[in-house]
Amino acid sequence: MIDFTDILKADKGQDARDIHVVDSNSFKDWLKDQSGRVRAMVEAQKFTGKAHEFAILSGDKVDEWSVLAGVSSEKALKSWCLAKVAENLPEGAYRLFEDVDAGDAMLGWLLAHYSFDRYKKSENQTGKRQLLVSSPSRIDAMLIEAEATALVRDLVNTPAEDMGPDQLEKTAKRLSKDYKAELSIIRGDDLEQGYPMIHAVGRAAKREHAPRLLELEWGNKRHPRVAIVGKGVCFDSGGLDIKSAVGMRLMKKDMGGAAHTLALAEIIMRANLPVRLHMLVPAVENAIAGNAFRPGDVIKSRVGHSVEIGNTDAEGRLVLGDALTKACEAEPELIIDFATLTGAARVALGPDLPAMFANNDDLANGLLEGGKAVHDTVWQMPLWDTYAEYLSSDIADIGNSGGGFGGSIQAALFLKKFVTGDAEWVHFDTFAWRPTARPGQTKGGEALGLRASWAYLQKRYGK
Ligand code: BES
Ligand code: MN
Numbered sequence: 001m002i003d004f005t006d007i008l009k010a011d012k013g014q015d016a017r018d019i020h021v022v023d024s025n026s027f028k029d030w031l032k033d034q035s036g037r038v039r040a041m042v043e044a045q046k047f048t049g050k051a052h053e054f055a056i057l058s059g060d061k062v063d064e065w066s067v068l069a070g071v072s073s074e075k076a077l078k079s080w081c082l083a084k085v086a087e088n089l090p091e092g093a094y095r096l097f098e099d100v101d102a103g104d105a106m107l108g109w110l111l112a113h114y115s116f117d118r119y120k121k122s123e124n125q126t127g128k129r130q131l132l133v134s135s136p137s138r139i140d141a142m143l144i145e146a147e148a149t150a151l152v153r154d155l156v157n158t159p160a161e162d163m164g165p166d167q168l169e170k171t172a173k174r175l176s177k178d179y180k181a182e183l184s185i186i187r188g189d190d191l192e193q194g195y196p197m198i199h200a201v202g203r204a205a206k207r208e209h210a211p212r213l214l215e216l217e218w219g220n221k222r223h224p225r226v227a228i229v230g231k232g233v234c235f236d237s238g239g240l241d242i243k244s245a246v247g248m249r250l251m252k253k254d255m256g257g258a259a260h261t262l263a264l265a266e267i268i269m270r271a272n273l274p275v276r277l278h279m280l281v282p283a284v285e286n287a288i289a290g291n292a293f294r295p296g297d298v299i300k301s302r303v304g305h306s307v308e309i310g311n312t313d314a315e316g317r318l319v320l321g322d323a324l325t326k327a328c329e330a331e332p333e334l335i336i337d338f339a340t341l342t343g344a345a346r347v348a349l350g351p352d353l354p355a356m357f358a359n360n361d362d363l364a365n366g367l368l369e370g371g372k373a374v375h376d377t378v379w380q381m382p383l384w385d386t387y388a389e390y391l392s393s394d395i396a397d398i399g400n401s402g403g404g405f406g407g408s409i410q411a412a413l414f415l416k417k418f419v420t421g422d423a424e425w426v427h428f429d430t431f432a433w434r435p436t437a438r439p440g441q442t443k444g445g446e447a448l449g450l451r452a453s454w455a456y457l458q459k460r461y462g463k
């Protein structure tokens with residue numbers, strides 16, 4: 001894990017280089033006041049004031065230089081406004097000229113230091129770029145979000161061989177130790193009775209990578225109960241309905257929902273949010289073996305519905321279904337689940353926008369707002385009940401796959417059948433992956449919908 005400490009520091013007048021922040025409007029005025037020499041430097045570096053552009057301006061002394069950085073709006077910096085410049089500057093200390101508040105851009109500055117180099121010979125990496133900030137009270141909150149984001153990225157980027165159910169369990173164990181939470185684990189064939197769908201999906205890998213349900217409880221019992229549930233399919237081969245090579249290539253990331261869940265649980269505990277937290281992660285590998293579950297099989301579920309398997313590759317909804325039912329038994333007031341559940345969500349919204357489904361409009365609106373506020377946008381999709389007919393089965397109460405229409409909606413409607421009682425429930429079908437790098441946002445595993453959820457939870461439960 002990248003060490004983010006000491007990257008953001010309170011500005012006490014330490015030695016540091018200046019960063020002048022401009023946007024495409026203010027740049028013109030700024031330029032008017034500059035000497036011919038500065039103007040020539042700006043022009044030579046093709047700086048035009050657009051977001052993410054930057055230029056180096058030399059001063060009068062030999063080692064004197066400052067930075068000119070373009071942002072989208074000078075008035076209020078957004079999360080990724082300073083990330084590009086932070087990625088590119090050499091080690092050293094910096095401050096925004098004339099006390100401009102780094103604001104939300106502190107996050108991007110931190111995450112500009114993220115890289116996943118567990119398997120790479122260490123290249124000559126740049127040391128820390130320190131940012132001296134005028135609003136140090138926000139440093140801790142930013143650190144929490146950056147570290148949670150890095151945790152998701154690390155967990156998702158790590159190949160399945162090194163990130164199986166065992167390693168997800170290890171992360172849950174670390175959380176239970178660090179925050180004095182209760183962890184209980186049901187493993188292997190012990191799942192068969194109470195969690196038949198988790199068992200069915202995971203049993204083909206039970207010798208090497210035994211399936212399990214990780215369950216963590218934390219907080220004051222008198223506080224409102226909040227459950228967070230995440231799909232932990234450590235590798236999704238598709239099962240007997242095996243995926244194509246292209247379709248399987250990224251399936252180490254199919255525990256992305258679990259990664260979001262572990263990270264959000266850690267944020268909540270670290271910030272000591274006054275909730276009673278219940279975290280549930282079904283951790284399995286969807287493997288192929290002689291004992292694998294088959295298309296056409298009918299399995300029981302914890303809630304009691306019989307489920308006919310139309311496709312063994314629709315495994316996420318199975319493991320989540322039993323976990324959601326378990327979450328509901330404790331009668332939480334709110335359930336949030338994260339899952340890399342369908343390719344259809346990616347087709348509908350692309351990789352940036354998690355598809356959000358909620359059974360309560362205030363909850364949905366709160367999350368949309370939260371996402372906007374922290375530049376982690378989520379997009380609402382409908383729980384369009386009519387489509388539940390696609391999930392009908394000739395011989396069981398419900399089928400697990402129903403053809404090509406509204407695939408992510410179908411998956412969400414499947415989950416809904418396993419949510420009992422009157423909890424508010426929101427489901428994120430998230431991609432957990434960034435196919436191309438952006439400033440502060442590396443290619444590979446990514447947290448999408450995590451900070452939106454945290455923004456919402458803080459607003460709802462924070463002091
Ligand atoms: N893990 C996949 C969904 C997925 C695929 C997410 C690609 C992101 C990128 C899931 O288990 C799956 O295979 N879903 C199937 C469902 C279908 C068989 C009903 C899908 O989306 O094709
Ligand atoms: Mn699958």
Ligand code: ZN
Pocket residue numbers: 233236254313315316340341
């Ligand atoms: Zn899957």
